[in-house]
Amino acid sequence: QQADDVAFLCDWLRRAAQAIEERRDVLSALDAAIGDGDHGANMARGFRAVAEKLRDPPADAASLFRLVGMTLIGSVGGASGPLYGTLFLDMGKAARGVPVLDAAAWHALLSAGVAGVAARGKAAAGDKTMLDALIPAAAALSGTDSVRKALARAADAARKGADATIPMVARKGRASYLGERSAGHMDPGAASSALLLSMLAETAA
Numbered sequence: 001q002q003a004d005d006v007a008f009l010c011d012w013l014r015r016a017a018q019a020i021e022e023r024r025d026v027l028s029a030l031d032a033a034i035g036d037g038d039h040g041a042n043m044a045r046g047f048r049a050v051a052e053k054l055r056d057p058p059a060d061a062a063s064l065f066r067l068v069g070m071t072l073i074g075s076v077g078g079a080s081g082p083l084y085g086t087l088f089l090d091m092g093k094a095a096r097g098v099p100v101l102d103a104a105a106w107h108a109l110l111s112a113g114v115a116g117v118a119a120r121g122k123a124a125a126g127d128k129t130m131l132d133a134l135i136p137a138a139a140a141l142s143g144t145d146s147v148r149k150a151l152a153r154a155a156d157a158a159r160k161g162a163d164a165t166i167p168m169v170a171r172k173g174r175a176s177y178l179g180e181r182s183a184g185h186m187d188p189g190a191a192s193s194a195l196l197l198s199m200l201a202e203t204a205a
């Protein structure tokens with residue numbers, strides 16, 4: 001991979017860390033409504049640890065994705081730590097040997113990461129989880145577009161996917177303990193996924 005790709009990814013991850021920090025309380029408030037109220041704090045802790053690692057980043061994108069995954073697994077805690085960790089680890093596996101992160105590569109990477117999350121969480125579309133933002137985002141990356149356009153579409157799809165979790169009844173994670181009472185609130189993991197995708201699109205813009 002080109003040094004350009006690593007620089008782009010570092011730029012994204014730093015922006016993501018800042019955006020998560022800024023929205024920490026909003027994310028935790030979403031989680032307070034249908035979970036245990038820690039999602040913003042969990043994500044802020046994880047991305048602070050990621051930003052720390054970016055001071056001395058690896059030379060290729062695959063290794064960087066892997067480092068991010070390991071760091072999130074080691075620092076986020078909660079259900080979302082291993083799931084976001086898997087997302088980045090599996091994106092890293094898919095990135096191995098990919099010469100340049102064009103739109104087709106992003107489609108392949110995010111699809112692999114999302115499949116990993118679904119397998120790890122034993123969850124599917126409609127379960128009211130981060131997958132309801134991530135699955136449409138990955139799907140939106142298909143097509144032969146510029147990276148900028150493809151990532152803008154993905155961010156838009158993730159935002160709509162997160163919004164669509166509001167009426168859903170949770171079938172996975174803590175929110176599922178609430179049953180029907182989980183309806184009427186956005187899933188916090190879907191909200192944080194949409195935020196990550198929106199920062200990715202912003203980085204490419």
Ligand code: ADP
Nearest residue numbers: 039042078079080121123129130172173188189
């Ligand atoms: P915890 O629930 O352990 O406190 P977080 O609050 O950090 O962890 O993360 C909760 C989020 O994790 C949920 O909003 C949901 O998006 C996601 N999540 C939980 N369980 C699963 C699962 N089995 N599959 C996919 N995502 C899940």
Ligand code: MG
Nearest residue numbers: 035036038039
């Ligand atoms: Mg929580």
Ligand code: MG
Nearest residue numbers: 036038078079
């Ligand atoms: Mg928790």
